[in-house]
Amino acid sequence: MSRHPSIWPTALSHLKSDRPDHPVLYFAPQALQDTACRFQSGFDGLVTYAVKANDARVVLENLIAAGITTFDVASPAEMRKLRAISATVDMHYNNPVRSRAEIAEAAKLGVVSYSVDGMSELAKLVEIVPPEGVEVTVRLRLPVKGAAYDFGEKFGEDPDGAVKLLQAVVEAGFTPAMTFHPGTQCADPAAWSVYIDTCADVARRAGVSLTRLNVGGGFAANRGVAPDLEAIFAAIHSAVRDAFGDTRPGLVCEPGRAMVAEAYALATQVKSLRDCGSIFLNDGIYGGFAEAPLIGVVDRITTMKPDGTAHQAPLVPRVVYGPTCDSVDRLPDPLMLPETLEEGDYLIFEGMGAYSTATVTRFNGYGAIRVITVQSNHD
Numbered sequence: 001m002s003r004h005p006s007i008w009p010t011a012l013s014h015l016k017s018d019r020p021d022h023p024v025l026y027f028a029p030q031a032l033q034d035t036a037c038r039f040q041s042g043f044d045g046l047v048t049y050a051v052k053a054n055d056a057r058v059v060l061e062n063l064i065a066a067g068i069t070t071f072d073v074a075s076p077a078e079m080r081k082l083r084a085i086s087a088t089v090d091m092h093y094n095n096p097v098r099s100r101a102e103i104a105e106a107a108k109l110g111v112v113s114y115s116v117d118g119m120s121e122l123a124k125l126v127e128i129v130p131p132e133g134v135e136v137t138v139r140l141r142l143p144v145k146g147a148a149y150d151f152g153e154k155f156g157e158d159p160d161g162a163v164k165l166l167q168a169v170v171e172a173g174f175t176p177a178m179t180f181h182p183g184t185q186c187a188d189p190a191a192w193s194v195y196i197d198t199c200a201d202v203a204r205r206a207g208v209s210l211t212r213l214n215v216g217g218g219f220a221a222n223r224g225v226a227p228d229l230e231a232i233f234a235a236i237h238s239a240v241r242d243a244f245g246d247t248r249p250g251l252v253c254e255p256g257r258a259m260v261a262e263a264y265a266l267a268t269q270v271k272s273l274r275d276c277g278s279i280f281l282n283d284g285i286y287g288g289f290a291e292a293p294l295i296g297v298v299d300r301i302t303t304m305k306p307d308g309t310a311h312q313a314p315l316v317p318r319v320v321y322g323p324t325c326d327s328v329d330r331l332p333d334p335l336m337l338p339e340t341l342e343e344g345d346y347l348i349f350e351g352m353g354a355y356s357t358a359t360v361t362r363f364n365g366y367g368a369i370r371v372i373t374v375q376s377n378h379d
């Protein structure tokens with residue numbers, strides 16, 4: 001009888017012993033808790049987590065254990081998931097477009113903050129949510145560059161509209177705040193400062209003193225270059241000081257990607273190798289690599305033979321296909337992989353915790369990605 005530990009030391013130790021022929025995600029709770037601590041010690045305000053990046057129960061539980069008290073939710077299903085774990089965490093409903101039924105359920109589940117980006121959406125809140133003790137944040141939109149892709153086209157109100165909306169929030173009796181989202185995988189501190197300056201300007205023009213300013217998510221994860229989160233925090237803090245002076249609002253941030261990316265590594269196996277050098281993996285863009293066509297592949301990859309030994313050969317560019325019968329199931333750029341790669345070898349991609357399990361499909365019968373808990377995702 002074989003006895004497997006419930007927590008493995010590393011991905012490598014599990015792969016060598018188990019030799020799975022399906023993709024595996026390796027979850028390192030310690031890495032998640034360390035990142036939560038890094039945000040909480042570096043960011044001068046309330047650190048919340050954007051549940052959509054990865055809504056696994058173990059992720060939410062570990063964040064709560066690490067001291068995260070507030071979560072950014074986008075739907076009643078995410079709220080129910082949280083409420084099943086904790087009756088006391090605070091929820092910020094920052095998807096600014098909602099049906100009336102969704103608003104009613106949010107109010108029942110105790111949402112304490114809602115974002116809005118238009119008068120018609122505020123009108124729905126006014127109708128359904130009693131304003132006492134409830135915050136409404138006006139979401140600003142600007143044409144800002146610096147992120148892998150920005151959300152400004154779909155959501156947000158421009159500065160003139162935001163002035164009127166902020167005044168209407170106060171008239172309705174809600175606690176006034178502002179928010180923005182600089183776009184995801186954003187490595188440029190200037191993206192935040194432009195938004196912060198404009199929020200201060202909007203508040204001044206509206207004659208409203210903001211209780212809080214939510215600077216969104218969008219913090220970059222390690223995609224080849226380790227992000228300098230502390231430099232981004234410093235830029236945010238100094239932009240807020242410069243823009244607001246003595247009337248500085250309380251700060252909130254809501255990272256998704258940067259909080260959870262490092263907590264998971266994804267192991268895939270080479271199913272087939274073509275004469276031309278291209279390879280087929282047992283996971284692709286309908287699975288853990290759903291984001292690859294939009295923002296590229298995480299380029300920290302370890303290759304190993306099934307017995308755990310490393311390849312020594314030089315790296316060559318290889319076209320990489322996923323397992324489904326769809327021809328778009330292909331990674332956007334060739335990956336640099338060993339010349340000696342063979343069928344059955346494993347590729348381990350680090351930093352795969354965000355927008356991987358959350359967006360996986362079961363297309364063609366694939367997409368059942370097993371999760372194994374490990375002490376560390378580094379060997």
Ligand SMILES: *Cc1c(COP(=O)(O)O)cnc(C)c1O
Binds near residue numbers: 258
């Ligand atoms: C998606 C989202 C986030 C998290 O974005 P990341 O890029 O994953 O940090 C935060 N806030 C809002 C409103 C979002 O829609």
